[in-house]
Amino acid sequence: MTKPVIEVEALAKSFGDNEVLKDITEKVEPGQVIVVIGPSGGGKSTFLRCLNLLETPTSGKVAFEGQDLTTLDTKSVNSLREKMGMVFQGFNLFPNMTVLENIKLAPMKVKGTDDAAATKRAHELLQRVGLDDHADAFPTSLSGGQAQRVAIARALAMDPKVMLFDEPTSALDPEMVGEVLNVMQELAKEGMTMVVVTHEMGFAKSVGDRIWFMADGYIQENNTPENFFAHPETERAKDFLSKILM
Amino acid sequence: MKKKYGLLLAMIVALFMLVVPMSTQHAQAATDDSLEKIQKKGVLVMGTSPDYPPYEFQATVNGKSTVVGMDVKIGKKVAKDLGVKLKIKSMSFDSLLVALQTGKVDMIISGMNPTPARRKNVDFTHTYYQGGYDIVINKTDTAKYKNKDSFSGGTLGAQTGTTQYNAAKKQTKNTSVKGMTSQSDLILALQSHKLDGVAMEKPSAEAYVSNNKQLAMIPSDFNMSSSATSSAIAFRKGSTSLVNKVNVTVDQIKKDKLVKKDYLPAAGKYLKTNTVNTSMGHYWKAFLTGIEYTLIITVCSVFFGFIIGIILALARMAKGGVLKTALRWLATAYVEFIRGTPMMVQVMFVYFGLGLFVNLPALTSGIIAISLNSGAYVAEYIRGGINSVDDGQTEAARSLGMSNGKTMRYVVLPQALKNIWPSLGNEFITLIKDSSIVSIIGVTELIYQSNIVRSDTYRGVAPIVVIMVLYFILTFTASRILNYFERKMQHD
Ligand SMILES: Nc1ncnc2c1ncn2[C@@H]1O[C@H](COP(=O)(O)OP(=O)(O)O)[C@@H](O)[C@H]1O
Numbered sequence: 077m078t079k080p081v082i083e084v085e086a087l088a089k090s091f092g093d094n095e096v097l098k099d100i101t102e103k104v105e106p107g108q109v110i111v112v113i114g115p116s117g118g119g120k121s122t123f124l125r126c127l128n129l130l131e132t133p134t135s136g137k138v139a140f141e142g143q144d145l146t147t148l149d150t151k152s153v154n155s156l157r158e159k160m161g162m163v164f165q166g167f168n169l170f171p172n173m174t175v176l177e178n179i180k181l182a183p184m185k186v187k188g189t190d191d192a193a194a195t196k197r198a199h200e201l202l203q204r205v206g207l208d209d210h211a212d213a214f215p216t217s218l219s220g221g222q223a224q225r226v227a228i229a230r231a232l233a234m235d236p237k238v239m240l241f242d243e244p245t246s247a248l249d250p251e252m253v254g255e256v257l258n259v260m261q262e263l264a265k266e267g268m269t270m271v272v273v274t275h276e277m278g279f280a281k282s283v284g285d286r287i288w289f290m291a292d293g294y295i296q297e298n299n300t301p302e303n304f305f306a307h308p309e310t311e312r313a314k315d316f317l318s319k320i321l322m
Numbered sequence: 323m324k325k326k327y328g329l330l331l332a333m334i335v336a337l338f339m340l341v342v343p344m345s346t347q348h349a350q351a352a353t354d355d356s357l358e359k360i361q362k363k364g365v366l367v368m369g370t371s372p373d374y375p376p377y378e379f380q381a382t383v384n385g386k387s388t389v390v391g392m393d394v395k396i397g398k399k400v401a402k403d404l405g406v407k408l409k410i411k412s413m414s415f416d417s418l419l420v421a422l423q424t425g426k427v428d429m430i431i432s433g434m435n436p437t438p439a440r441r442k443n444v445d446f447t448h449t450y451y452q453g454g455y456d457i458v459i460n461k462t463d464t465a466k467y468k469n470k471d472s473f474s475g476g477t478l479g480a481q482t483g484t485t486q487y488n489a490a491k492k493q494t495k496n497t498s499v500k501g502m503t504s505q506s507d508l509i510l511a512l513q514s515h516k517l518d519g520v521a522m523e524k525p526s527a528e529a530y531v532s533n534n535k536q537l538a539m540i541p542s543d544f545n546m547s548s549s550a551t552s553s554a555i556a557f558r559k560g561s562t563s564l565v566n567k568v569n570v571t572v573d574q575i576k577k578d579k580l581v582k583k584d585y586l587p588a589a590g591k592y593l594k595t596n597t598v599n600t601s602m603g604h605y606w607k608a609f610l611t612g613i614e615y616t617l618i619i620t621v622c623s624v625f626f627g628f629i630i631g632i633i634l635a636l637a638r639m640a641k642g643g644v645l646k647t648a649l650r651w652l653a654t655a656y657v658e659f660i661r662g663t664p665m666m667v668q669v670m671f672v673y674f675g676l677g678l679f680v681n682l683p684a685l686t687s688g689i690i691a692i693s694l695n696s697g698a699y700v701a702e703y704i705r706g707g708i709n710s711v712d713d714g715q716t717e718a719a720r721s722l723g724m725s726n727g728k729t730m731r732y733v734v735l736p737q738a739l740k741n742i743w744p745s746l747g748n749e750f751i752t753l754i755k756d757s758s759i760v761s762i763i764g765v766t767e768l769i770y771q772s773n774i775v776r777s778d779t780y781r782g783v784a785p786i787v788v789i790m791v792l793y794f795i796l797t798f799t800a801s802r803i804l805n806y807f808e809r810k811m812q813h814d
């Protein structure tokens with residue numbers, strides 16, 4: 077058996093008195109697509125941010141390819157973080173740079189890739205997300221769907237081993253959700269390991285390998301999509317599904 | 323006599339008195355090598371405030387603005403008799419004593435009276451000139467006024483803080499006395515009939531009257547001790563051997579009546595060449611120099627102030643261990659302190675205070691002080707700018723593997739700067755105006771130059787109008803240029 081890409085053990089995170097994550101122990105295997113669903117405020121974003129240490133866990137262990145991140149120094153954390161691409165609900169493109177520059181920045185400044193190579197790679201990625209004709213545009217001129225696809229291309233430019241998505245389509249107009257989900261589906265097909273927080277149940281069903289249902293600071297249920305949607309095991313999940321599927 | 327003395331400066335002098343005696347003065351008193359030192363150095367630096375014809379003033383000699391006057395003649399003779407070269411350093415009268423104390427100059431010759439108060443802090447030579455006071459009036463009033471007692475019910479003017487100002491206050495009855503800092507302003511007030519007479523030193527009065535046909539002079543008849551009407555050369559306390567040697571020169575000057583016979587007439591000639599053409603166009607070179615220095619100071623200070631500002635802003639935002647907390651406190655304290663003290667004091671502190679340890683030229687001191695000052699303000703703008711950048715930007719950059727430093731440099735700061743560009747532009751324009759403060763330490767920027775032109779031409783308003791227009795052209799051009807860049811950035 078291969079080593080898990082991500083291993084979380086007894087992870088807990090509090091903000092002051094607010095215990096957001098209480099005790100989480102899970103694994104992500106290579107090539108798996110994990111879909112995290114759950115009620116708003118249940119700690120999904122916090123969980124995702126603990127995986128690449130944007131948020132420092134209060135206790136517990138987060139390991140990437142067998143290496144415990146919580147014990148590493150800042151520099152090693154920085155270099156491990158580039159292996160975990162992250163896509164945000166709000167895109168977070170750099171507004172003062174063109175699309176191409178957004179994608180080239182990290183490879184050039186972090187990896188030291190030269191300009192020509194970075195440019196070539198950026199164009200490849202833009203073609204992959206269908207936006208090469210927008211290479212010289214500034215982010216403000218893009219639609220939400222286009223911006224999110226650029227953000228995905230930007231994360232991919234660091235050649236990550238795993239991609240973390242935090243509600244990538246929640247800020248989009250409905251007609252643009254599809255173009256982003258298509259790109260994500262392509263990625264999954266190519267074998268990318270992914271952890272996706274989303275409310276898109278269709279995507280969860282068709283692309284997800286496992287559903288992690290998260291509420292009240294715990295992963296309440298870890299199930300296959302078929303079972304989770306047809307026969308949820310916990311009351312909490314049943315309750316949640318009945319509300320969103322109405 | 324010139325005896326201007328701001329309370330502020332008095333306090334600063336007092337501060338230095340506390341420091342200096344322990345270091346230099348006592349050491350000198352123990353082993354007086356003052357004469358030997360100067361002769362070894364080969365240069366004697368004379369401090370003077372060249373806005374006081376005919377004692378000392380700026381004149382255009384062979385197309386170059388030069389300090390001339392009877393005091394300069396005296397300085398040259400002193401240097402010659404010592405067998406060294408004379409170097410003249412100009413600064414405001416208020417700054418002279420501190421400059422002497424802190425070693426910026428070796429002696430002061432600037433129409434200075436050897437008053438008992440000053441004697442406590444410096445050593446004076448014998449007096450080289452015995453002056454007196456006259457009152458300048460409008461020629462049309464010649465019949466009305468005879469001396470100081472004729473002004474009952476009227477108004478007399480004098481330079482604030484001078485001996486004649488105090489005399490006018492104490493020795494007249496029923497007369498209101500109005501003080502102004504500049505001689506040219508007083509004459510202007512006289513001509514516009516806001517004053518009935520202006521008390522000033524005899525040579526100055528003579529200069530004004532001979533250059534302005536509408537003015538006349540009458541004796542003041544002030545009752546004065548001789549120390550208040552005479553001029554002497556000041557040296558650092560404890561320079562006995564040097565003072566003794568220079569006294570030989572001074573005594574000879576007095577015996578041969580060199581001041582009356584030679585020095586004053588020579589100075590008068592410069593006054594004439596100086597005032598043949600009092601049109602502002604004639605002084606374009608002086609104003610150009612002023613613009614040049616104003617721009618040098620502003621541009622350098624903006625540049626260094628910006629760098630200091632970034633460092634301070636980052637230090638103020640440092641979070642973490644004891645070291646970073648200490649850094650944050652230090653930066654905060656610095657910013658608060660700088661913003662809570664006048665820039666003028668900071669300029670004097672850098673020039674005179676740091677001058678105790680390193681000999682910084684006035685221009686450099688000015689740039690350092692203004693940069694340090696501007697840095698504190700810029701830091702606050704930058705901090706605001708950094709806070710205005712969405713946290714999502716930092717998160718995105720960090721998630722791409724960028725370090726804190728790179729995130730700051732490539733992602734946050736460029737956006738922060740764009741947001742605060744208008745404030746930074748304002749700071750630049752403020753600095754163009756505020757750089758005028760360094761005129762007090764003798765940097766030849768616009769204000770300083772305009773004062774020189776005013777005392778040279780005996781014209782009070784014209785030079786002010788000229789520099790007002792010049793300042794406006796500078797700030798207006800600057801704001802156009804800044805707007806251009808702002809618009810360009812908005813396209814991004
Ligand atoms: N930086 C923070 N400081 C304090 N509380 C936070 C912070 N981030 C999130 N929380 C709190 O943690 C809880 C979970 O938030 P979040 O992880 O965003 O949930 P979800 O993504 O599932 O909606 C919320 O109560 C939120 O207020």
Ligand SMILES: [Mg+2]
Nearest residue numbers: 120121122243
């Ligand atoms: Mg969330």
